[in-house]
Amino acid sequence: MxxxxxxxxxxxxxxxxxxxxxxxxxxxxxxxxxxxxxxxxxxxxxxxxxxxxxxxxxxxxxxxxxxxxxxxxxxxxxxxxxxxxxxxxxxxxxxxxxxxxxxxxxxxxxxLDAAVLDLGQYIARNPESTLGYTKRGIRNLWKGDAEAAERDFLRALELDPANAEAHDDLGVIYAQRGEYTKATEHFRACIKSDPSYQKAYHNFALVCYLVGHNDQGLSLVDHSLRLRPDARDSMLLKAEFLDRLGRAGEARAIREEAEFVPEGNWSERATLQ
CATH class of the missing domain: 1.25.40.10 (Tetratricopeptide repeat domain)
Known part of the structure; x- marks a missing residue:
């Protein structure tokens, strides 16, 4: 352009x-x-x-x-x-x-209130926009209104079952509620729809960490880092897995490396905390 x-x-x-x-x-x-x-x-x-x-x-x-x-x-x-x-x-x-x-x-x-209102206006004029519901859902999630966010993401997926962003964000909501099976279903669906969706691998790996699936989690976080080697949150999560697996020296080296990596990015894509 x-x-x-x-x-x-x-x-x-x-x-x-x-x-x-x-x-x-x-x-x-x-x-x-x-x-x-x-x-x-x-x-x-x-x-x-x-x-x-x-x-x-x-x-x-x-x-x-x-x-x-x-x-x-x-x-x-x-x-x-x-x-x-x-x-x-x-x-x-x-x-x-x-x-x-x-x-x-x-x-x-x-x-965020103004954001939700404006995106609501957009949705009212474009009721079949899976993107509109997804972006409003993200802002509802940022507001802390998980129920409104869930409704938006579910509607986005009704309109487009292959909407990777909505799957990932819905997975974050379910993981935060402790509904790990539902969360992993959505992370899997996200990755199937978009294998390049780095944060879905990270979020899936974090659920594995929470439920003690360390080998699977390490594999997933490695995939996250192949897609984005400077993902500081994934580097630190990998170090946690390595500690659990008795590989303390590797974990320490990754943490030292992560100290020099800037935090955060400008992506809309939610990371499970």
Whole structure:
């Protein structure tokens, strides 16, 4: 997308053509599924500059504010993203995707009530959106409302039984309740739907730790680390398994290595605590 957007800077293209290209490419609904994944910072900065230039010429273009809101969100500039989504909706209240983007941004900014409300608006307009229910469920989970989150994830799975994110998050809820059999069923379903879903392996491994299935848990956490070698929580969990299996020296070495790995990431994907 960014290489193509750069073409809009060509003097040979009119502003109208540039704006038209943005509207066709930028608001593709499929992009919503990857909105929470940070993009290339340099490319996103160029996109923001280009959209700002277009908005100076055409300040009433709601969809340009929407696109810039998405770019700011991926840059983690949440206040700027929310301001653009606000402006987009004030210009065109029919922009469903602006409710989705603003709900995502409010959630990341810690305003979970506003996030749930905005995603509820998106769902009301898109009642068959498994993604909408999944993202609202995550924010309900962050609020500590496990029952509302469970309802959202179950609805997401009714709409798409292969929704890996909903399976993983539902597994987290059941594991936190001590319903380990149900939790592992959902972690297995997540991995079947998306074998690259790193946190499902970690979460499944943690349930194995809780129930004493150490060999299976070690295998699962190793898989988690193959997918993401810098996953600090998985490194520390592996050390726990190694201690249990009498491999204290290996456990100590992993803990020492983990001390130099930054904590956390910007993923939506929930980790069982």
């Amino acid at each position: 960014y290489m193509a957007l750069a073409a809009c800077r060509s003097p040979a293209l009119t502003l109208l053509a540039c704006v038209g290209f943005l509207l066709v490419v930028g608001v593709a609904r499929a992009d919503l599924a990857t909105l929470d994944q940070p993009g290339d910072t340099v490319a996103l900065r160029k996109e923001v500059e280009m959209l700002a230039d277009a908005l100076r010429r055409e300040p009433g273009q709601a969809k340009l504010h929407l696109l810039r809101g998405f770019a700011y969100f991926k840059l983690r500039e949440l206040d700027a993203a929310i301001a653009d989504f606000d402006r987009a909706l004030s210009l065109d209240p029919s922009l469903d995707d602006a409710y989705f983007g603003r709900g995502m941004a409010h959630g990341r900014a810690g305003d």
